[in-house]
Amino acid sequence: MDKGRPQHIGKLRNRHKDWIFAYLFIAPLMIGVTTFTLIPIAQSFYYSFTKWNGVQTPVWTGFGNYIKLLGDAVFRQEFFNTFCYVFISVPVSLILSLIVANLLNAKIRGRTVFRVIYFLPNVTMSVVVALIWTLMFNxxxxxxxxxxxxxxxxRPSWLTDPGLIMAVVIVVSVWSSVGYNVVILLAGLQNVPQNYYEACELDGAGAISKFVHITIPLVSPTVFFLTITSTINAFNSFDLVFMFTTNGAGPTRDAIRTIVYGIYETGFQFFEMGYASAKAVVLFFIIMLITLIQFIVQKKWVHY
Amino acid sequence: MEQMLKNGIWKRKAGKLLTYACLLLGVYVMLVPFIWMVFTSFKTFSEAMRVPIQWLPDTFNLQNYQKILSMNIGRYYKNTIFITVFITAGQLLIGSMAAYAFARIRFPFRNALFGLLLCMLMIPSQMTLIPKYAMCGRLGLVDTLWGIITPNMFSVTVTFFLRQAFLSLPSELEDAARIDGCSRFRFYWEIAIPLSKSTLVSMGILASLYAWNDLLWPTIVASSDKTRVLSVFIAAIKGEHNNKLPLLMAAGVLSVLPMIAGFIVGQKHFVAAIATTGIKE
Structure with a gap:
């Protein structure tokens, strides 16, 4: 018994040493995340209830900003544009990506080359993507x-017609997101056992029915993952809108201004940081809500 | 029977032809904008404005590139490389340290802390722009390159995937090393890190792509001439020289060249990097 004791203490000491080591190792990340994410989240909520120009001390205004948001025509436009952008660009991009991934999954030559080419926009900075397309759509x-x-x-005036500019932004975002989706879908498709297709062929199924009855259900978890992530990304996208609004006249800008653009403009050009924070909080809840709905609806169409 | 077989073969051949046709159409749509950008960057102002359009420039002249090079682009390049290197290195170092502790050491509140980190994955970074900017102001980081770098050095995603990699190392390996007197730190640095090279490369690629290409945060925190990065530069000259398309295209080509070149050389690693983040398990 006596002999066992020092050993036990030694172990304990070792464990404590391990704990200290572990805390030291997670410290940089935890401090960084606390400083630049955790505290800012709390502050976002706080600022959203204040009037604040970024310099003086914030003045508490209760729900003032949120009430203002309700009657703000500009915000209504931002809200509408954001939904229009998300709900068109995400499904279109996913459908196109599914088709391309399915084509690439067949036994074809030069798959790598195709994949590289489709993926090219994803390594190109979106500022330049926008630049290229202002040239294409001139x-x-x-x-x-x-x-x-x-x-x-x-000769439609794509870039200056308020009725067309949103279409341009959507086309460009689809063009630049297909490659990413294809890469991830291909990884998912690789897990589909080849003999499923063979069995289906024996039953005389054509390419389309194979696509609908085998491919889609079996990659549905991947599609679900992509739906979630690309919806969140789309809600947060800024670069394209920013680039297509520079030098844009009022109506053109209003036709594509999104909530994130609104946060940027209100906060960093008009210096109404409190009001901008309220927009950020609303965006946060919209994203949460949409993600939640997607998780509920997925039970109906995702096969694991 | 033979007829049916023949039909089947024809059908298959036609299908294959159709597949290639669709894929090539896609290639056309993907490549034409890039080709158009490159050609335009060699054109003179008047050549670029010809109607109907002319694909090739009369002569490949370099005046647009010369003009861009005279615009301080060297500094913007240096700034971009600087932030990319430090953001990437920071994310990998800080992420791998935390990942190692979370994967291989039992300590109080481990799961609670890791769960907290995972929750943060769901927070859109746009939501925290304003307080983050205020925070950088308090820390004296506004209008410095460190203002771009510091908030971006802490990546939960990188930590998450590196933790997965470290979890997959056999625990016998660590036990054996520890019995031989190998310290935790040495194991992390000399064994765990080298064995997880492929995940590190993947995460490094994603981090540097993000750092090189991001616009919103640099625009907000550091957009004066001395701290300008390439993306901000492009946005700025688009504002100033909206109509000088060939000039803008030359700037565009120069800004994306390093990433595209890197991608073409290391495409396998890029694809692997993207595929890892898409696989949930």
Whole structure:
């Protein structure tokens, strides 16, 4: 008994040493996350109840900012634009990606080359992506209108027409997100056992019915994952909107301003930090709510 | 029977042809914008404004590139490389340290703390922009490159995936090393890190892509000329020279070249990096 005791204490000491080591090792991350995420989240909520220009001390205004949001036509526009952008660009991109991934999953030559090319926009900074497409969509000497003029003799002014600019932003975002989705879908498709397809072929199924009855159900967890992440990303996207609004006149800007753009403008151009924080809090709850709904609905269509 | 077989073969051939046709159409759509950017960057102002459009420049002249190079782009390049290196190194070092502790050491509140971190994955970073900016102001980081770097050095995603990698190391390995007198730190640095190289490379790629390409945070925290990074530079010259398309394209080509070159050389690693983040298990 006596002999066992020092050993026990030694073990305990060792364990304490381990604890200290562990806390030291997680300390940098925990301090960083606390400083730049945890505290800021709490502050976001606090500032959203204040009037604050970023310099003086915030003045408590209760629900003032939120009441103002309800009657704010600009915010209503931002809200509407954000939903329009998210609910068109995400499904379109996912459907296209599924088709491309399915085509690439067949036994074809040069899969790597295709994948590299489709993925190219994802390594290109979105600022430059926007730049390229302002050139493509230029009404006079852009490739797209050159093509449209030859076919239909029309030259829509994509970049300055408030009715068209949202379509441009959506097209560009789809163009730049397909490659990412394809890479992840291909990883998911690789897990589908080949003999499922063979069995289906024996039953005389064609390519489309194989796609609908085997591929889609079996990659549905991956599709679900992508739906969640790309919806969140779409709600948060800023770069494209920012780039397509520079030099844009009022109506063009209003046609694509999103909530995140609104946060930027209200907070860092108008210096109404309290009001901008209220927008951020609303965005946060929208994202939470949409994610929650997706998790509930997934039970209906995701097969594990 | 033979007829059916023949039909089947034809059908399959037609299907394959259709597959290639669709994929090539996709390639066309993906590549034309890039090609157009490169060609335009070599054009003169008037060549770029010709109607109907002209694909190739009359001569490949370098004047747009010369003009961009005279615009201090060297400094923006240096700034971008600086923030990319430090953000990436910071995320990997800080993330791997925490990941090692979370994966391989039992300590009080381990699971609670890790759970807290995972919750933070769901917080959109846009939500914290304003307080984060205020925080940087208090720390004296506004309008410095460290203002771009510091808040971006702490990545829960990187920690999460490195923890997965460290969890997969056999525990016998660590036990044996420890009995031989190997310290926790040595095991982390000399065994765990080298054995998880592929995950580290993947995470490094994602971190540097993000650092190189991000616009919103640098625009807010450091956009003066001395702290400007390439993305902010592009946004700024687009504002100033909205109509000088060839000039803008030259700037665009120069800004994306390093990442695209890196991607083409190491595409396998890039694809692996993306695929890891997409797999939930």
């Amino acid at each position: 009404s006079q000497f852009g490739v797209i209108n050159d093509f449209l003029y030859k076919l239909f003799e029309i």
